[in-house]
Amino acid sequence: MAVICEEDGTSLQVATQHLRDLLLRTGSLFQFIGELKSxxxxxxxxxxxxxxxxxxxxxxxxxxxxxxxxxxxxxxxRDM
Structure with a gap:
């Protein structure tokens, strides 16, 4: 699990076990695509x-x- 933090202070946990060859570094910017789970x-x-x-x-x-x-x-x- 990784925790990403927005500039406004909100955060979200990200399950990263399906990602390969991605070096996660504190302070870097990342973009993720996936499914929200609850x-x-x-x-x-x-x-x-x-x-x-x-x-x-x-x-x-x-x-x-x-x-x-x-x-x-x-x-x-709307135009459709």
Whole structure:
């Protein structure tokens, strides 16, 4: 298990046992794709299927691109 922390102080446990060849380093930026799991009487965690190091990414630009994509997808769904 790894714990990822957001800039706002929130955190999420990530199960990493299915990841291969990914060096997890404290202080680095990572992106994970997987399923959110919520076992009875346990905390929510992410079962990671894919993970990658994204050190060097422009986080503000990435967040802006994500926001624009969500706006586009919402408009696309309305127009259908």
């Amino acid at each position: 076992p009875p009487h346990q905390e929510l965690f992410l079962q990671a299927r894919v993970g990658r190091n994204v050190d060097g990414i422009d986080v503000k630009l990435y967040n802006r691109a994500l926001e624009l994509r969500r706006q586009f997808e919402a408009k696309f769904k």
